[in-house]
Amino acid sequence: MDKRLGRYTVKFSQPPVILATAAVVGPKEGAGPLRDTFDLILPDTYWGETSWELTERKMLAEAVKMALEKATLKPEEVQFLLAGDLLNQTISANFMASQYGIPFLGLYGACSTMFEGLSLAAMLIDGGFADHVIVAASSHYGAAERQYRLPTEQATQRPMSAQWTVTGAGAIILGARGQGPRVTMATVGRVLDLGVKDAADMGGAMAPAASDTLVRHLQDTGRQTGDYDLIITGDLGKVGSTLIGQLAGQNGYQLGDNYQDGGLLIYDIRQQDTHAGGSGCACSAVVTAGYIYQELQGKRLRKVLGIGTGSLQSPTSVSQGESIPGIGHAVVMEA
Amino acid sequence: MDKRLGRYTVKFSQPPVILATAAVVGPKEGAGPLRDTFDLILPDTYWGETSWELTERKMLAEAVKMALEKATLKPEEVQFLLAGDLLNQTISANFMASQYGIPFLGLYGACSTMFEGLSLAAMLIDGGFADHVIVAASSHYGAAERQYRLPTEQATQRPMSAQWTVTGAGAIILGARGQGPRVTMATVGRVLDLGVKDAADMGGAMAPAASDTLVRHLQDTGRQTGDYDLIITGDLGKVGSTLIGQLAGQNGYQLGDNYQDGGLLIYDIRQQDTHAGGSGCACSAVVTAGYIYQELQGKRLRKVLGIGTGSLQSPTSVSQGESIPGIGHAVVMEA
Numbered sequence: 001m002d003k004r005l006g007r008y009t010v011k012f013s014q015p016p017v018i019l020a021t022a023a024v025v026g027p028k029e030g031a032g033p034l035r036d037t038f039d040l041i042l043p044d045t046y047w048g049e050t051s052w053e054l055t056e057r058k059m060l061a062e063a064v065k066m067a068l069e070k071a072t073l074k075p076e077e078v079q080f081l082l083a084g085d086l087l088n089q090t091i092s093a094n095f096m097a098s099q100y101g102i103p104f105l106g107l108y109g110a111c112s113t114m115f116e117g118l119s120l121a122a123m124l125i126d127g128g129f130a131d132h133v134i135v136a137a138s139s140h141y142g143a144a145e146r147q148y149r150l151p152t153e154q155a156t157q158r159p160m161s162a163q164w165t166v167t168g169a170g171a172i173i174l175g176a177r178g179q180g181p182r183v184t185m186a187t188v189g190r191v192l193d194l195g196v197k198d199a200a201d202m203g204g205a206m207a208p209a210a211s212d213t214l215v216r217h218l219q220d221t222g223r224q225t226g227d228y229d230l231i232i233t234g235d236l237g238k239v240g241s242t243l244i245g246q247l248a249g250q251n252g253y254q255l256g257d258n259y260q261d262g263g264l265l266i267y268d269i270r271q272q273d274t275h276a277g278g279s280g281c282a283c284s285a286v287v288t289a290g291y292i293y294q295e296l297q298g299k300r301l302r303k304v305l306g307i308g309t310g311s312l313q314s315p316t317s318v319s320q321g322e323s324i325p326g327i328g329h330a331v332v333m334e335a
Numbered sequence: 336m337d338k339r340l341g342r343y344t345v346k347f348s349q350p351p352v353i354l355a356t357a358a359v360v361g362p363k364e365g366a367g368p369l370r371d372t373f374d375l376i377l378p379d380t381y382w383g384e385t386s387w388e389l390t391e392r393k394m395l396a397e398a399v400k401m402a403l404e405k406a407t408l409k410p411e412e413v414q415f416l417l418a419g420d421l422l423n424q425t426i427s428a429n430f431m432a433s434q435y436g437i438p439f440l441g442l443y444g445a446c447s448t449m450f451e452g453l454s455l456a457a458m459l460i461d462g463g464f465a466d467h468v469i470v471a472a473s474s475h476y477g478a479a480e481r482q483y484r485l486p487t488e489q490a491t492q493r494p495m496s497a498q499w500t501v502t503g504a505g506a507i508i509l510g511a512r513g514q515g516p517r518v519t520m521a522t523v524g525r526v527l528d529l530g531v532k533d534a535a536d537m538g539g540a541m542a543p544a545a546s547d548t549l550v551r552h553l554q555d556t557g558r559q560t561g562d563y564d565l566i567i568t569g570d571l572g573k574v575g576s577t578l579i580g581q582l583a584g585q586n587g588y589q590l591g592d593n594y595q596d597g598g599l600l601i602y603d604i605r606q607q608d609t610h611a612g613g614s615g616c617a618c619s620a621v622v623t624a625g626y627i628y629q630e631l632q633g634k635r636l637r638k639v640l641g642i643g644t645g646s647l648q649s650p651t652s653v654s655q656g657e658s659i660p661g662i663g664h665a666v667v668m669e670a
Contacts (some may be wrong), residue, residue, distance in 0.1 A: 003463045004414070039545060053653060079339070080523060088423040089649035090443045091657075094526055100662045103343060103523035105451060107661075108425045108443040116440060120455065127462020128338045129345045147651075150351045188415060188438035191429055217636075312441075314424035316482075320386060322426075325433045328440075 003126065006220025008187050010119075012126040015182035018296075018333070019073075019175040021133070021289035022066035024059045026141065026167030028288070029278075032267045038168075039066055039292030045167060051104055052142035053087060055305040059169035060085070060096045060138040060144040063289075067134065067171040075100045078131035078179045082121055084113040085281050086165075087147060092138050102134065111206075111235050112189065112235055114170060114285040115308025115329035119186035121174045122331070131176045138169035139280030148315055149199070161201040163237045163263060163279035170285030172293075181296035187217040188241070191312065193325035199318045202311040202326075203240025203263070203276055207244035210236060210309045210328035212245035217305065217330050225253050229301045232292065233328070234284030234309040235263035237277035284308045292333065302335040338461070339557025343490070343522050345351070345610035347461040348518035353631075354408075354467070354510040355666070356624035357401035359394045359605075361476065361502030364613075364621070367602045372625030373503075374401055380477055380502060387477035388422060395431045395473040395505035398624075402469065402506040410435045410441040413508070414465035417456055419448040420473045421500075422482060435480050437469065446541075446570050447524065449470040449505060449620040449644025451663035454521035456509045457666070466511045473504035474615030483650055484534070498572045498598060498614035498633050505620030507628075516631035520667040522552040526647065528660035534653045538575025538598070538611055538644040543569060545644045546582035552640065552665050553588055560588050564636045567627065569619030569644040570598035572612035597622035619643045627668065637670040 005011040023038045030041030040062065042055075049055045060083070068075065068166040083093035084107035109116035117135035124130045134160060142152055144165040150156045174183060175264040192212055196205040210233050218224065225231060225248075234242055241261040248255050262284050263277035288306060308331075313324040340346040358373045365376030375397065377390075379666035384390045395418070403410065418428035418433060419442035432439040452470035477487055484634040485491045509518060527547055531540040545568050553559065560566060560583075571579055574598040583590050597619050598612035623641060627670045630636040643666075648659040 004465075006412075013463075053651060053655065070526070076342075087649065088651055089421075089445065089647065091649045091652045093443075094660050094662075095528070095652070095657070097526040098528040101525050104404060105455065105523060106443040106528050108419060108428075108441040110424065119583065120440065123459055123464050126459055128348075129458050129462065129466065130339075140568055144441075188440060190436050191432040191439050193430070193433040312424065312426070312429035314422065314426045316388060316423055317426045317430070320388065322430070325429050327429075327439065333537035 003053050008216045009185055009220035011185050014018060014126055015184045016122045016125040017178045017180045017182050019173045019180055020071035021172045022063045023286040023290040024063045024169045025286055029168055029266060034266055034286040034291050034318050037294055050088050052140045052324040056138050056140035056143050057092045057095050060092050060136055061099055063169040063171035064136050067173050070161045071173045075102050075130060076136055078102050078132040080105055080124060080133045082107055082117040084108050110277055110310035110312050111281050111283060112308035112327055112329050113281045113309030114288060118331045119188055119329050122183040122186055125174055125176050133174050134171055136171040137281040137285040139165050139167035139282040141165045141167045143278060151287055155275050158275060159200045160194040160275050163202055163276045164274035165194055165280035166266060166278045166282040168286040169261045169284035170289035172289055181333050181335050183331055184334050187213055187330040189213045189327040189329045191325045191327050193323055195323045197323050201239060203237040204243060205324035206309040206311050206326035207240040209326035210307050211244045213307055213330045214248055215251045225255055228258060228303050228305045230304045231259045233261045233278040233307045234281055236261045236309055237263040239276050262299060296333055296335045299335045304333045306331050342495055342550045344520055345557035346520050347457055349461055350519045351457045351509040352513045352517050353516045354508045354513050354515055354627045355402045355406035356507045356623040357398045358621040359398045359504045360621055364501055364601060369601055369626050370600060372621055387475045391473050391475035391478050392427045392430050395427050395471055395488050396434055398504040399471050402508050403531040406508045408467060410437050413467045413469055415436050415440055415459060415468045417452040417557040418443055418471040418567040419443050421479050445645035445647050446614055446616050446618060447643035447662055447664050448616045449623060450666050451668045454523055454664050456626060457518040457521055460509055460511050468509050469506055471506040472616040472620040475502050476500045476502045479615060481525055484598030494535045498537055498611050499609035499615045500615035501601060501617040503617035505624035507624055513592050516668050516670050522548055522665040524548045524662040524664045526660045526662050530658045532658045533550050536574060538572040538615060539578060540659035541644040541646050541661035542571055542575040542578035544661035546579045546640050548642055548663040548665045549583055550586045560590055563593060563640045564638050566584055566640045567592045568596045568642045570614040571596045571644055572598040574611050589664035631668055633670045634670045639668050641670045
């Protein structure tokens, strides 16, 4: 049976259910506007570990553990674990996976990882290959800054277009059966590289790919932006979320009051001095596992189009003078 | 419809067909025993580029292009491109993907990437979400050495347990219909970490995970090792391929003459001074896209169990004193 809708979108015949979610965040995120939507707020950025890399891994493992507990599932009842993160060779995900013994599919989608994972997980379940799949993603400001940019101890001044990597981890369990919001469609992203070379302007680099996915999704489904209660991008921040509005407009689709961006929701960007807003794998992961899931559960939102956005550069490619490719994966979630 | 067989294995209801493959390799691989199975052998390790990172990316793009041509498919006829590599943030795959406009799912499975991708691609096709999926993976000795270990210019002596990262790229196109060998089953790997800390003994770190997958596959299917014409691991090399025999034996399964390892096939390890054998994402990718595919096409092999093996450390985790987790993804290919 062909489950495709238009050229790029898949529509699930038996839409997988979001059975449980968990969101663990750092103290800065826990002081932000979404503080009440998180399951656990760390007291400090180390959480008893000796390195930020170990802290990130512990958050990711904790998010998976909490989601399993909420769904009252044992690891052996889950067929696949899909996870990824920003650290070189995705070590947070790999080491976390060694704790659970669940067959593991490692992803690299940068900050889009949660949405890449949700797309794949829904296909694996609707395809008949699994009853339960966990998707998880993490990032840590301290670990990401020293890997991607400069040691935080150096206290380099950041331009206003720079974003703040979210410290946190999110886990979402999809199931073939059960009660809860459902994943009804997915539109997988294409990599677009329009030549942006400024690693301190990731929103600008990601916006064209996010707009491309949004437009392809709306064309495939014949929908308008107003058909969704909420269209939310992962972490375009202030620069990128303005740009996606312009790009979508050029394609005949207007983004209105029902458009938001996870990177702008998670911090009070002026009070918390996070410049253009949040970013990192954890940004879309914890906003989706927390805020979006709770709004869908409470039926305050009924139809959400989430677009996880990823900036696909590395310090190697940036230092070799390369531009920054972007991607955006879209998933429809319905109450 | 449930397509699971036992606890860990999936069995495809309409097994996807391997429509075309392409293997591009460097000069050292082109001088090895499998030289006649490759599509293109580079004249040198740069291939006209100014860095090994750019060479790797060019090989990966070329392998995808050649596979598309052989299958007489245009990029727009392919629903998903799944790819990954060893470089930080998988830049080879990301930048390559920006050239094709095919919806892209980025993977990180280290040297197991081709088999992680084949498992997923077969599920996406058999699940009804795609007619055509490309899987691709690459590595480059020069780029990998300087990222993972030491600059090659330093000419550090390598221990005999060390492996040689294959310079190359492989691409495989799976289709829902057509003629050719078929992917009939997959058993996704679990991450095992038995505490091996020597980054110059990756075979030893990967063997337990490969054995775990082999044993789970045989238990799920009720098969014996002798039911396969060939059981081939990706890149365990000399140390790891001895170890997997011992570990499988302890579980009651004997590996005999029908067992081989891609890392030992690709080089004449004594003459070519590659110590314990080949490794890297390209190792299992080009051995599968070249040798295995051709043997299946020629019906000299009819039933092959391939286990892509991955060593999931990073320079960060190694320098922080962490051990090396391993993974192995199994796929059954039948003529």
